[in-house]
Amino acid sequence: MAGFIVKAVLFVIGVVLLQRLLRLAIIMGVHRHMFNHTPGPCHIVPGIDVGSEDITTLSNGIAFITSGVALTEAHINSIQGRIYIFDFNKPDDAVKEVKITGSSFNKTAMKPLGTSAWEDPNTGKVTVFVVNKQLHPRTPSVELFDYDHNSKTLHHRKTVIDDNIFAPNDVIATSADTFYATNDLRLDRFRLLEVALTLPTGTVAYYDGSKAEQVASGFAVANGINRSPDGRFIYVSGLLDGEISVYERNVNDPRGSLEFRKKIYMHTSVDNINVDSKGDLWLGCHYLPYKLDVMTGDRWVGTTQVLWVRFDAELNPEIREVLADDGTLLKGSSVASVYGQKMLVGTVGNQMMMCDLLASCELERRPDLHYLLLCVYLSSQPSPVTRIRGGVVTWPDTVQLCHCKTSVDRNTFTMAGTLGKATLVLMLVVCVRYTVKLATMLGVHRHVFNHTPGPCRLVPGIEFGSEDITVTSKGIAFISSGLKYTPAEWEMEDEIKTRIFTFDFNYPDRNVSEVNIRGESFDKEGANYVGLSILEDEATGKVTLYATNRGKKRSSIELFEYKQDTNTLMHVETVTSDNIYSPNDVVAVGERRFYVTNDFKFRSFLEVFSPIPTGTVAYYDGEKARIVATGFTMANGINQSPDGKYVYVAGAFDSQVNIFERKESGHLMFFKKIDMHTVVDNIEVERATGALWLGCHFQPYRLFMGDETDRNKGPSQVLKMSLDEELNADVREVLIDDGELLRGSSVACPYGQQMLVGTIKNKMLHCQLKAY
Incomplete structure (x- = not known):
């Protein structure tokens, strides 16, 4: 027994x-993938090389930066702790080290971590609070300094050491003498075990000017802390909880008591919190914390992520991702501080970056x-x-x-x-x-952080989808709309009409116009357009539109000649073949020559969930069509490089873009696959740069939720993929939305500094491309 x-x-x-x-593995982000984007031009601020762990900014734009924190024994002697200032009003300048005075304060042993500032509303006097994480001797403290703006000097006033401030990480001032501080971990010699087991030993303490008391507990590494502008709410980040905890503060209680109000799960590890004058939260985050190597070397690595959070009156959050970087620009973000349209991003042990905030922004999860x-x-x-x-x-x-x-x-x-x-x-x-x-x-495991590349608007006139979009060299975009997949949707053909629209990028404030389609032998009412492609004759200006038609009676490729003066498509030819049996997208490569994807073999709903790769690519040479590529799990978008050398094919449910080298015979020779970590629908290629613009489904499971008339409730995602000479990819996320703005993106079509985003069965979005 x-x-x-x-x-x-x-x-x-x-x-x-x-x-x-x-x-712990999930928290550390071993399962995630990052899509890079920025809110505008960014540059590294000179003068900081060993960290900018926390930043606090005064109302006049002067920012205090802590640098040189030592979280491990390896960093004690190799890194000198310093405090810098940066003037947002002079964004091109370098940081300046602050002079620290005080006979009783040992500034050479200082290891600064979190910081906060209190501005006296009556006198303008500034008190700076700094967490001092000394390891030898292990006597952590919170230091109070009076700031002299004229001499750029911090005069040491007080050292706070208390048994209830045993492992301070961050601090938020509530007056010139009082503050809240987070204690990240409790176990001294077993901190690594504490982290590995994600034990909720972190606490929040309140110092009333004479002593400190614990006022909140239960955090797995209590990290950043800040307050709302009116002082009513206190925000605390649990680094290994992946959460922001919101507390209501009793301002009349001298003990600083906190009443728990809400937890917001952030799907990332939040480090420090800053609050702007509007009350919005700016979070420095570690999206892939397993890459944050704090154990070796004097330059810590990792990824960079900044989130923006706005609460409504009921404390419901709106969350947007402002910046995401895989470590190429900045390594290991810990804080973001905003002043006007500028943002500083600090790091645990690396440099500091300044960004212009030109766009409202976000990222991913996979x-x-x-x-x-x-x-x-x-x-x-x-x-x-x-x-x-x-x-x-x-x-x-x-x-x-x-x-x-x-x-x-x-x-x-x-x-x-x-x-x-x-x-x-x-x-x-x-x-x-x-x-x-x-x-x-x-994508049942993924989370969406919304962001756009600039101002966006829904274009009136599109209600039943804008599945594919392609644009001429003069800015005339063609849009396929009204796609019907199921018998139930065909029964609603009086309501869901298949149409082709045009949109003129030269007049972006105008709406779409329906194209007149003419042709004596063409069954316009039985048409069901999906993919589009255009062929332009540079000599004559003639524009031929190629459209995949999953018609009521048969599938085909339709060829039209476009007359811009009357906005008319004159039907030229219908191409059918046994090898064009389930056409999804088409790319014209010459007169009466094109490639077309067949997404599935049997066109069965069960085939969507089948592991058998039945998708193919067919090539039509002007006389007959033959299969030239196979092995795709739903062959979807297709396009070619501007020089016609390469053909790009989206394997939607493979989450890949396949690159083929095109031969004169039309044969496709496989070159490489690029994992996209999302489901790619249609592909548009930018003429000037050759960059691929991808309409994607980041959470495709949501496409199957709802009834037959409103199934497409999934998020919208746009990626831009640039290829170098060796076809190595640089991928940036241009837009992502959780479905509130636009549902089920299928295509992104750029023209200059503008972009149209189409959907399978929803509306169409026009965006200005200011930053991504």
Whole structure:
């Protein structure tokens, strides 16, 4: 009996440890992918090389920056702690080191971390608070300085050491003598274990001018802290919780008591918090914290992410991603501070960056590791996860994406013997593996941080989709609308009419115009347009539009000649072939010559979830069509490089862009695949640069939620992919929206500093391209 109890206890301990380790893996972002974007031009601010861990900015634009924090023994002697100032009113200048005076203060041993400033509303006197994270001797403190603006000097006034301020990380002043401070961890010699087990030992203490008391607890590494402009709310970041906790402060209580109001799950690790004059939160975050190497070297690495949060009256948050960078521009962001239309981004142990805020902004989320980690980690993750019950894999949020059901009699294993067991186990493993792969592709694990590249507006006149868009060299865009996929939608053809519209980029404030389609033998009413492509004759100016037609009676490629003066498409030819059986997109490569994608073989809904890659590419040479590429799980968008040397094909459910080298015969020679970490729909190619603009579905599972008339509720995402001479890709996220602004993006079409974003069954968006 005793042996059984011991085994049971060990089993429970093992399960708890495994759950904690899986939770840590998820928090550390080993499953995520980052799409880069910036809110405008950015540059590194000279003068800082070993960190700008926290930044606080005065109302006149003077920012205080802490630098040289030592979180490990390796950094004690190699890094000197300093405090710098930066003037937002002179954004091109370097930082300046602040002179520190005070006979009782040892500034050479200072290791500054969090900082805050209090401006006296009556006298204008500035008090600067700095967390001093000394390791030898290990006597952490909060230092108070009076700032002399004329001499750029901090005069040391007071050192606060208290048993309740045992591991300070950040501080927020509430007067010239009082403050709240976060204690990140509790265990001194076992801090690494504390982090590995994500123990909620972090606290918040309040110092009333004479002593400190604990006022909040339960954080897995309590990190940044700040307050609303009116002092009513206190915001605390739990770094390993991935959360912002909101507390209401009793301003009349001299003990600084806090009443918990709300937690906001941020889907990232939030470091420091700054609050602007409007009350909006600016968060320095670690989106891939596993890359934040704080254990070796004197230059820490990692990724950079800045989020913006605005609360309404009920404390419901609107969250947008302002900046995301994989470490190319800046490594290991810890804080963001804003003044006017400028933003400083600080780092744990690296440099500091200044950015212009030209666009409202965001990023992504995608595990490359098997999502089975989330299946095991059920209890402590607030985002949707997989649950396995009785051999059936099911999914949350009212939609069952896939199931792998195994019904086995109790005596089956005994009767089948070892071979039977092995076979059944193998089948189950294959089924689970495919389900995990499908779930990953469908994006059930991803989170959207909204951002746009500039001002955007919905273009009136489009109500039933703008599935594909292509533009002429003179700025006339063609838009296919009214796509019908299901029999139920064909029954609504009086309401959902298939049309082609034009939009003139030269007059961006105007709306779309429906094109007149003429042709005696052409069945206009039975047409169902999907992909579009144009061929322009440089000598004559003739424009020929190629359109994939999944018509009511048959599938075909339709050729039209465009008459701009009357906004008319004259039908020229219908191309049909046994090798053009499920056309999705088309790219014209010459007169009566084109490539076309066949997305599926059988055009069955079940084929969408099948692991069998039945998608193909066909080439029509003016006489007949032949298959020239195979092996796509839903072959979708297709386009070519400006010189016609390469052909790009989107394998939608492969989450890849395939690059082929085009031969004179029309044959396609495979060159490389680029993993996009999202589902790519249509591809447009920018004439001047050759960059690919991709309309994407970041959470494609949401496309299947809802009824037949309003299924396309998924987010919208636009990526821009630039290729160098070796076809290495630089990918930037231009836009992402959770579906409130635009649902189910399928295409992005740029022209100059403008962009149209189309959708499968929703509206169309026009955006100015100011920054991304």
